[in-house]
Amino acid sequence: MRKEMCTVVQNKEIAHSVYELTLSGQMAGEMDEPGQFVHIRVSDNLDPLLRRPISIAAINKDKQEYTIIFRKQGRGTSLLAEKRPGEKVDVLGPLGNGFPTGEARSGDTALLVGGGIGVPPLYELAKQLVDRGIKVISVLGFQTASAVFYEEEFSRMGETYIATADGTYGRKGFVTSILDEADIQADILYSCGPTPMLRALEAGMFAPKSFLSLEERMSCGIGACFACVCPTKNGHEGDYRKVCSDGPVFRAGEVAI
Amino acid sequence: MRKEMCTVVQNKEIAHSVYELTLSGQMAGEMDEPGQFVHIRVSDNLDPLLRRPISIAAINKDKQEYTIIFRKQGRGTSLLAEKRPGEKVDVLGPLGNGFPTGEARSGDTALLVGGGIGVPPLYELAKQLVDRGIKVISVLGFQTASAVFYEEEFSRMGETYIATADGTYGRKGFVTSILDEADIQADILYSCGPTPMLRALEAGMFAPKSFLSLEERMSCGIGACFACVCPTKNGHEGDYRKVCSDGPVFRAGEVAI
Amino acid sequence: MSLLHIDLPGLSLKNPVMPASGCFGFGKEFSQLFDLSVLGAIMVKATTPEPRFGNPTPRVAETPGGMLNAIGLQNPGLEKVMAEELPRLENYDVPIIANVAGSTEEDYVHVAQEISKAPNVHALELNISCPNVKTGGIAFGTDPEMARRLTRKVKEVSQVPVYVKLSPNVTNIVSIAKAVQEGGADGLTMINTLLGMRLDLQTAKPILANVTGGLSGAAVKPVALRMIYEVSQQVDLPIIGMGGIQSAQDVIEFFYAGASAVAVGTQNFIDPFVCPAIIEELPELVAELGYSHISECTGRSWKRNEKLAYHRA
Amino acid sequence: MSLLHIDLPGLSLKNPVMPASGCFGFGKEFSQLFDLSVLGAIMVKATTPEPRFGNPTPRVAETPGGMLNAIGLQNPGLEKVMAEELPRLENYDVPIIANVAGSTEEDYVHVAQEISKAPNVHALELNISCPNVKTGGIAFGTDPEMARRLTRKVKEVSQVPVYVKLSPNVTNIVSIAKAVQEGGADGLTMINTLLGMRLDLQTAKPILANVTGGLSGAAVKPVALRMIYEVSQQVDLPIIGMGGIQSAQDVIEFFYAGASAVAVGTQNFIDPFVCPAIIEELPELVAELGYSHISECTGRSWKRNEKLAYHRA
Numbered sequence A, B: 001m002r003k004e005m006c007t008v009v010q011n012k013e014i015a016h017s018v019y020e021l022t023l024s025g026q027m028a029g030e031m032d033e034p035g036q037f038v039h040i041r042v043s044d045n046l047d048p049l050l051r052r053p054i055s056i057a058a059i060n061k062d063k064q065e066y067t068i069i070f071r072k073q074g075r076g077t078s079l080l081a082e083k084r085p086g087e088k089v090d091v092l093g094p095l096g097n098g099f100p101t102g103e104a105r106s107g108d109t110a111l112l113v114g115g116g117i118g119v120p121p122l123y124e125l126a127k128q129l130v131d132r133g134i135k136v137i138s139v140l141g142f143q144t145a146s147a148v149f150y151e152e153e154f155s156r157m158g159e160t161y162i163a164t165a166d167g168t169y170g171r172k173g174f175v176t177s178i179l180d181e182a183d184i185q186a187d188i189l190y191s192c193g194p195t196p197m198l199r200a201l202e203a204g205m206f207a208p209k210s211f212l213s214l215e216e217r218m219s220c221g222i223g224a225c226f227a228c229v230c231p232t233k234n235g236h237e238g239d240y241r242k243v244c245s246d247g248p249v250f251r252a253g254e255v256a257i
Numbered sequence C, D: 001m002s003l004l005h006i007d008l009p010g011l012s013l014k015n016p017v018m019p020a021s022g023c024f025g026f027g028k029e030f031s032q033l034f035d036l037s038v039l040g041a042i043m044v045k046a047t048t049p050e051p052r053f054g055n056p057t058p059r060v061a062e063t064p065g066g067m068l069n070a071i072g073l074q075n076p077g078l079e080k081v082m083a084e085e086l087p088r089l090e091n092y093d094v095p096i097i098a099n100v101a102g103s104t105e106e107d108y109v110h111v112a113q114e115i116s117k118a119p120n121v122h123a124l125e126l127n128i129s130c131p132n133v134k135t136g137g138i139a140f141g142t143d144p145e146m147a148r149r150l151t152r153k154v155k156e157v158s159q160v161p162v163y164v165k166l167s168p169n170v171t172n173i174v175s176i177a178k179a180v181q182e183g184g185a186d187g188l189t190m191i192n193t194l195l196g197m198r199l200d201l202q203t204a205k206p207i208l209a210n211v212t213g214g215l216s217g218a219a220v221k222p223v224a225l226r227m228i229y230e231v232s233q234q235v236d237l238p239i240i241g242m243g244g245i246q247s248a249q250d251v252i253e254f255f256y257a258g259a260s261a262v263a264v265g266t267q268n269f270i271d272p273f274v275c276p277a278i279i280e281e282l283p284e285l286v287a288e289l290g291y292s293h294i295s296e297c298t299g300r301s302w303k304r305n306e307k308l309a310y311h312r313a
């Protein structure tokens, strides 16, 4: 973890209101696990005040670069969308614990399920899994055709299915519609996306081991403020995990979602 | 008065921490009197919140441009110093009542006394007076040599004397040191600068008619909030003038300074 | 009828957006910028029986996301307001809410009695919350008993409905609100400014000549929302909400908390066109959020859902 | 001796800058970023007798220039704090100020008695101002009688000096400050957060699961300064000031108002290096402003000038 002024290498809109931003900085060298995130100060003034957490979507250690993908939404992400090459951005990272790639063995099949803006961290995950000889199947859900991104990138890593909620592209419906139909056999499931999606996957019907990446409103991002806790499901009253520093990725069943 | 997104034509440091910023906008066409000011929103976010009042230093109606000169001081003027050509700036103006050039007649001698960042509005005044056949003598005071600006510009309009507080340039001391010595005979005095300087000039020893430009902390800049009032000296208890809309220029003796 | 039209005691508002008292003078300056008739209403500057000069300058200071003011209720006095300021506003199709202030109970009663006779004054706003005057002002707004009593006395003489403007500088705003309700208030306006201060780094002295001043602007928005949320659930009076409003989105947030109309103060200094801009944006925003009338937003954060379902299109 | 060294009851501070309670946990996370020994002190997270989970999430919301939190005093409980958290902090050369909280008087007394025995706890901070818990917390901080009584009880059992943390959500902060002085407090810390709220535009519901939360960050700075200014003139106790501090300049402003030391809260989330950065900048700023020691700045806005002249170089 470090705080660093990273330099914008490239920033482009890759789908409707979805931006792919590549930054360069020494912290790229510390990014070990896919699924970790960075905490970004989008302006050097009061407006907005807090940092914004965004997952790391791709890491290029050779070039000391990393990429994030985000949806332009409120003030913070709107300002981030305006960053131009050469500009400096104050980043704290890498933060949290990502997807445990070591839980999959060479020859295993890994099922990656992503919803909307939960798709990005799965990309670096897919790359690392494929590098380690694991077969990757990706099931990605989006709102609508114009929101779809990275289909080609995922396709290069393995079988890739797309669903859109309005049916304007791929299978109409949610990722679960695809999963229910496609009869996918996987040894391990990794997922990131909206809470209802994660809940549907939590039961473990699609793979014996599942890892889910959670979102929660944060302030510090490093485990100091207790903003982002969620209770565990181990039956110990009052037991909890911090999404920012214990997560954002948890084994399915570890925490209540 | 209008609110307009003016375009930065040029912004350069013309003395230590002093910037000359030229803006283009239709409001240039409405700038009638030298000594009026514009009220600038230096950022489009909360930080800083309020507009900043800055005097108009030069007007070019043909080109629809005007120039302001300001000292980089706190957050507002620091942000203003960073504006680059092509950027848009939210300006409310022209505001207030400036120096009454009509009070001087062709052939008269006008004495212009400026202190530091009070010098800028005198420049447009000098131009307009000279255009109208009035002889202009300028006495300008600065802190130190590196803070001096526009000596050449004023010299082109007439006799120009410079004082610096630390004696690193021109006469050592204040503008009053020059005035006391130089034995200048003028029909009218126009002045803008720090309050102690204005007080020294108020008595009217240097010309039969004197007009002084005041500064006061403002919020609205248009006369609605009562932030910038000063009491009159007419003996009517509770009588006042608003610096933003009645001033910033007042006849010496009209208001208490 | 427009989806922005709101009826409140004494006020038939074509839209629920108005400039807040003290941030719009008597409208004269802003009338050079836009047609005042677009406004829902105008809350004019506080009026006292006699002219007041107010506090020495500096009277304003900037703070992070906000500002302090210590104007001290400067105003031309009742007579001039009645003779000059209010008649000028008759040129516009806009109801006036007259802000009533004073040092003593008698002051308030006198101003209320007279000013409520002005033909375009449709309601009074009793300013029992000005933090910048030595006597009167906030003293009435921090003591429930004084607040109730003053409200009652003013109600007895006023020709028009009376709204009471609450101070946020209290431990328990609900108790003050209840007191003024008992005193017969027709509505509430809230919040006035929070007491604050800034110091000058070089001189070590307060920036404001009055030492302390009232904090307003975006910074206070969460405090205003919280108080409106609390009061609107406990008191049966319409609330005109204010405190940090900058946008149409902010207006909706105030409605959700419990406001039935809003006022915009400080933002007028930053963007003099903010009121007309918000009024123009609101209809689309209200529709986008799925409401058929802005009044459906009032108290939506706490009203039971069944009731809300009825309002929805 | 350094121009930043400050002595306060129980505390010999190498500099007057410390992280505020709840904004630094128990230091573990920040220790990965910088050496905690550079800090003047550390105000650790509130400790209650038993472990607490706190409120449901979302627990934080952003506001203009500030943030709301409704953590609800989540902490691992007295036993674990004593056994794990405080011993870990012994690795650093830095005094700890333990933030004491609870639901009942007994809770406070119990925690105070035990935690004050920890070797590196040099002072207690009685948190009678947490706005985010149903029982205890702010209830003690808004009633002078309860505040006095609680302070006295805690003083009876504490092995170290007791600072009481005041709530800004009161009509008259001086009366609370005087009450805790009578109760035997050794110092004051102020301010805790202002009660505020935000609503979600889409759902119309409060953003915080707890509905309301505590406002902190730059937005509250003018309120904090005003209260410190008022209290420091009326009460004879040193004040550790906080509320919106972001820079060395802000620190001086708090000293001018009447603080003898300061704490930085929210800004740690925005810049985790803010405390060491301020500590590094302060000596130069103090000297630049013409002081030979930072203590000369305390109360400079209201102290008589003759007295001040004596302090000046």
Ligand SMILES: Cc1cc2nc3c(=O)[nH]c(=O)nc-3n(C[C@H](O)[C@H](O)[C@H](O)COP(=O)(O)OP(=O)(O)OC[C@H]3O[C@@H](n4cnc5c(N)ncnc54)[C@H](O)[C@@H]3O)c2cc1C
Pocket (backbone or CB within 6 Å): A037, A048, A050, A051, A052, A053, A054, A055, A056, A068, A069, A070, A071, A072, A073, A074, A075, A076, A077, A078, A117, A120, A121, A214, A215, A216, A217, A218, A248, D061, D062
């Ligand atoms: C661990 C983690 C990883 C994330 N990764 C990504 C990503 O790769 N791509 C992406 O587009 N988004 C991601 N998000 C969500 C992203 O943080 C929010 O979209 C963003 O903070 C919104 O900021 P805003 O200013 O645009 O919106 P606003 O609504 O104006 O933000 C207001 C406040 O709410 C917080 N907030 C709003 N939405 C969320 C949210 N969904 N999660 C957490 N805080 C929120 C903001 O951080 C801010 O404090 C991630 C969130 C977390 C917690």
Ligand SMILES: Cc1cc2nc3c(=O)[nH]c(=O)nc-3n(C[C@H](O)[C@H](O)[C@H](O)COP(=O)(O)OP(=O)(O)OC[C@H]3O[C@@H](n4cnc5c(N)ncnc54)[C@H](O)[C@@H]3O)c2cc1C
Pocket (backbone or CB within 6 Å): B037, B048, B050, B051, B052, B053, B054, B055, B056, B068, B069, B070, B071, B072, B073, B074, B075, B076, B077, B078, B117, B120, B121, B214, B215, B216, B217, B218, B248, C061, C062
């Ligand atoms: C009518 C008028 C004309 C002016 N013309 C010029 C000019 O031509 N060139 C120039 O350099 N300066 C001029 N000033 C002063 C200029 O407004 C301030 O220097 C500027 O507002 C400082 O802003 P800041 O953010 O840099 O400083 P900060 O100190 O951070 O400002 C904080 C607040 O104090 C106010 N403030 C600070 N100093 C002054 C001041 N001297 N007068 C009024 N408000 C102040 C700011 O507007 C702001 O609201 C003029 C002021 C007035 C009233």
Ligand SMILES: Cc1cc2nc3c(=O)[nH]c(=O)nc-3n(C[C@H](O)[C@H](O)[C@H](O)COP(=O)(O)O)c2cc1C
Pocket (backbone or CB within 6 Å): B225, C020, C021, C022, C023, C045, C046, C069, C071, C073, C099, C127, C130, C165, C191, C192, C193, C215, C216, C217, C218, C220, C242, C243, C244, C245, C263, C264, C265, C266, C267
């Ligand atoms: C400069 C200024 C002057 C004010 N004068 C008055 C006044 O005369 N009467 C009054 O009731 N409120 C007065 N207020 C308070 C505002 O009406 C409003 O309640 C407050 O500013 C909060 O709203 P805002 O954050 O939108 O400014 C004044 C506020 C400001 C900033």
Ligand SMILES: Cc1cc2nc3c(=O)[nH]c(=O)nc-3n(C[C@H](O)[C@H](O)[C@H](O)COP(=O)(O)O)c2cc1C
Pocket (backbone or CB within 6 Å): A219, A225, D020, D021, D022, D023, D045, D046, D069, D071, D073, D099, D127, D130, D165, D191, D192, D193, D215, D216, D217, D218, D220, D242, D243, D244, D245, D263, D264, D265, D266, D267
């Ligand atoms: C997330 C968060 C948690 C807090 N927890 C505590 C706490 O446990 N005990 C306490 O006394 N104050 C707590 N506070 C209040 C701070 O210590 C401080 O008084 C307040 O935030 C004002 O300072 P700031 O504006 O610098 O943040 C908390 C504040 C925040 C933002």
Ligand code: FES
Pocket (backbone or CB within 6 Å): A217, A218, A219, A220, A221, A222, A223, A224, A225, A226, A227, A228, A229, A242, A243, A244, A245
């Ligand atoms: S965001 Fe602070 S603990 Fe997770």
Ligand code: FES
Pocket (backbone or CB within 6 Å): B217, B218, B219, B220, B221, B222, B223, B224, B225, B226, B227, B228, B229, B242, B243, B244, B245
């Ligand atoms: S600044 Fe508002 S009246 Fe002059």
